[in-house]
Structures are given as C-alpha cells and as structure tokens.
Amino acid sequence: MKIAVLSGKGGTGKTFVSVNLASVVDDSTYIDCDVEEPNGHLFFQPVWLKTEHVYRKLPSVDKDKCRGCRVCTEFCKFNALAYIADQVLVFDEVCHSCGGCVTLCPAQAISEKNKLVGEIRRGMSLSQKVISGRMEVGEASGIPLIHGLLDGIDKEAHVIIDCPPGSACSVMESIKEAEYCILVAEPTIFGSHNLAMVHELVELYEKPYGVVLNKCTDEENPSKKYCEDHGIKILSEIPYDDELAALQSNGRIPVRENERFRHMFLDLLNRVYVEKANRKFKNKEDHHEANLGS
Numbered sequence: 001m002k003i004a005v006l007s008g009k010g011g012t013g014k015t016f017v018s019v020n021l022a023s024v025v026d027d028s029t030y031i032d033c034d035v036e037e038p039n040g041h042l043f044f045q046p047v048w049l050k051t052e053h054v055y056r057k058l059p060s061v062d063k064d065k066c067r068g069c070r071v072c073t074e075f076c077k078f079n080a081l082a083y084i085a086d087q088v089l090v091f092d093e094v095c096h097s098c099g100g101c102v103t104l105c106p107a108q109a110i111s112e113k114n115k116l117v118g119e120i121r122r123g124m125s126l127s128q129k130v131i132s133g134r135m136e137v138g139e140a141s142g143i144p145l146i147h148g149l150l151d152g153i154d155k156e157a158h159v160i161i162d163c164p165p166g167s168a169c170s171v172m173e174s175i176k177e178a179e180y181c182i183l184v185a186e187p188t189i190f191g192s193h194n195l196a197m198v199h200e201l202v203e204l205y206e207k208p209y210g211v212v213l214n215k216c217t218d219e220e221n222p223s224k225k226y227c228e229d230h231g232i233k234i235l236s237e238i239p240y241d242d243e244l245a246a247l248q249s250n251g252r253i254p255v256r257e258n259e260r261f262r263h264m265f266l267d268l269l270n271r272v273y274v275e276k277a278n279r280k281f282k283n284k285e286d287h288h289e290a291n292l293g294s
Contacts, residue, residue, distance in 0.1 A: 002153060003272060004161040004178035006171060006202070007185065008194020010037075013214035013238070014184045016248060018162035019043045020255045020265045021182075026127045028158040031149050033174040035118060035133040035142035040162050043253050046123030046130040054133075055114040056144045057097045061088045065109035072101035072110060093140040118145045126256075129156075146173045153177060167197045175202070180276050181209040182235065187221035195223050199232065208279040210235040212268065233275060236268045 003021065007014040015032075019040055022030035032040040059072075059081070066088055073081045073088065080095035081088055092115065102110045118135040133145040142164075153159050154177070163174040175181055181202045185195040195211070202209045210233040213223055217240050227234050238244075244261065247254045254261035 001273065001276065002156075002159045002161065002177055002179045003182060004163055004175040004180070004207075005182045005184060006163045006167075006175065006198045007165050007183065008167065008197040009190070010165040012165075012184045012186045012191065012194075013212075014165065015040050015043075015162055017182065017184050017212055017214070017238075017268075018160050019253055020261070021269055022128055022158075022160040023126075023253050023255045024262060024265045024269060025158045027129075028127075028160065029129040029131065029153070029156045030160050030162065031153070032130075032132040032162045033146050033149055033170070034162060034164045035135040035145045035149075035170070036164065038132045038134055041121075041123075041130060041132050042251050044123075044125035044128065044130045045251075046125040046128075048121050048123040050122045052120050052122075052148070054117045054120060054145050054148045056117050057099060057112040058092055058095055058115050059090050059101050059110050060113045061090060062109045062111070063087055065107050067107045067109070069106060071104050071106060075100050075104055097144075118142065120145065120148050142170050143173050146170060150174070150177055166194075167201045171198075171201065172205070175205060175207060178207060180272055181207045182272065183209055183211045184214055185211060185223040185226075186214060187216055187219065187223055189222045192222040192226040195226055199226075199230070208276055209233075210272065210275055213237045215240045235271045235275070236264070238264070 005014050005018040022028045030040055032038040068083060068086060070083050073083050078094050078096055080091050081101060102112055116136055117139055118133055120133050123130045131149055133149045135142040135145055161174055161178060164170045183195060183198050185191045211227050212235055216237045244254055247257055255265050
C-alpha cells in the first residue's frame with residue numbers, strides 16, 4: 001500500500017509518524033518528499049547507494065535569430081517571457097517548462113537548456129529503502145524532484161510518503177499516487193486550523209484518510225474536537241511521552257528501540273489497512289446498489 005503522511009504545518013510529527021511506520025515493516029520504502037527541508041535520513045542514517053541529479057528544461061533565446069514577433073510572449077500564460085528593449089527576457093522562476101515557446105517560435109530562435117533542480121539519493125537502512133530529495137537553494141518549485149522521487153513506486157509493496165508540510169502544489173503532487181492518507185495534527189487551536197487545510201485537500205482528491213493526533217495530554221484538544229465535529233476517523237492518539245521525546249531528539253527511531261512503541265505503530269498500520277479495506281468494501285456495495293437501482 002502507498003500511504004501518504006501529511007500535516008498542515010511543520011513540527012506536528014509528520015516525519016516522526018512516517019519514519020516509524022516505515023520501520024515496522026520489513027522491505028518497506030520510505031520516500032521523503034519534503035525536498036525543501038528533508039530530515040527523514042537523519043533518523044534512518046542510511047547507506048547511500050545512488051545519487052542522481054534532476055534537471056528541468058528552460059527556454060534559451062538566440063538574440064541573432066529572434067525577429068521580435070512576440071509569438072512566445074503571447075503564448076506564455078505564466079508571463080515567464082517578456083519582450084523588452086528589443087529582446088526576449090526569460091524569467092526562470094515562473095517558467096513551467098512546458099516547451100510551448102520552443103515549438104511555436106517561427107524563427108526557431110528558442111531552444112531548451114537544462115537547469116539543475118536538485119538531487120535524489122537512494123539508500124538502505126536495515127531492511128528499509130530510503131529515498132530522499134534535496135532541492136537546490138533558490139529553486140522556486142520542487143515538483144520535478146517529487147516526480148522523480150515517486151517514479152516507479154507502483155512496483156513497491158509498502159511505501160510511506162513523507163509529504164511536505166502545508167497544502168500547496170508540492171503536497172498535491174505527493175499524494176496523487178497514495179492509496180491512503182494519514183493526517184497528523186497537534187492538540188492546539190493552531191493545529192486544528194492546519195488540520196482543516198489538509199482535510200479539505202484530501203477531500204478534494206477523494207482520498208481515503210484518517211487522523212493521528214500527536215503529543216496528546218489531558219488538556220483540551222481542539223484537533224480532536226475538529227475530528228469529532230466532522231466525523232473524521234481518529235486512527236491513533238499518541239501521548240506526549242518523555243521517552244518518545246528523548247529518542248526523537250537524539251535521532252533514534254522509537255520502534256527500533258522499544259517494543260511498546262513498535263506495537264503502537266503496528267496497531268496504527270493495521271488500522272490503516274482495515275480502514276482501507278472497509279472503504280473498498282463500501283465502494284463495492286454502493287456500486288452494487290447503484291446497479292440494482294438502475
């Protein structure tokens with residue numbers, strides 16, 4: 001199963017949940033799609049086996065061939081091209097690398113050049129595959145990297161996708177291939193607000209999902225109330241635990257250190273599988289009833 005782990009903000013425990021879920025299953029694959037600030041590898045400490053660079057295509061204009069017809073600038077809906085002072089200027093940050101300007105240029109004055117977006121590293125940590133992307137400083141979008149990270153995951157049996165925080169385009173790309181989404185939330189008002197953001201996103205993509213409430217105490221939990229008010233399945237309530245905090249702060253993986261934590265995350269994983277199976281069964285029932293009704 002491909003499981004994506006999301007959170008509306010950083011610091012909720014998204015990577016904590018992702019790393020431990022990947023570690024309770026042999027031969028699993030952990031993918032860190034938080035390419036702006038990847039940190040899953042700090043816990044896995046993998047042996048890196050392969051590094052590959054990822055590039056994106058950008059237009060390059062030959063000034064001597066350009067006729068100033070402005071076909072390219074009129075075509076580009078992202079305003080990545082502008083005709084100023086008798087020349088075409090290219091704004092790399094907003095270019096979507098569609099290649100349309102290259103195709104349409106009647107003077108064949110535009111070609112494509114490669115620009116480094118970042119790198120993908122692949123390694124092993126015990127029986128877990130670890131795949132991590134790291135975006136170049138100054139790059140506006142990590143989506144080309146995320147495409148590379150997720151390429152070929154259909155061949156893997158158990159994949160945990162550690163998504164970027166928030167609900168922007170990079171998160172949307174990260175969950176496209178996911179079969180189930182886990183939303184991680186803190187027990188605060190701010191946490192419930194950000195939970196609402198990713199809740200809206202998975203609803204939009206019609207993904208099956210459930211919530212993990214992290215750092216729970218006996219105090220009031222606005223995120224839990226949000227789940228109850230919206231009928232959202234709470235998969236697990238992870239307590240604020242001194243031993244968990246100590247292991248985490250020292251870069252250790254709790255399920256590898258303590259059988260109690262291993263059982264806690266195995267239980268969470270089993271609940272995900274049960275929820276996914278129930279959703280599949282319900283969809284079949286709904287389809288059957290719809291056929292009978294017609």
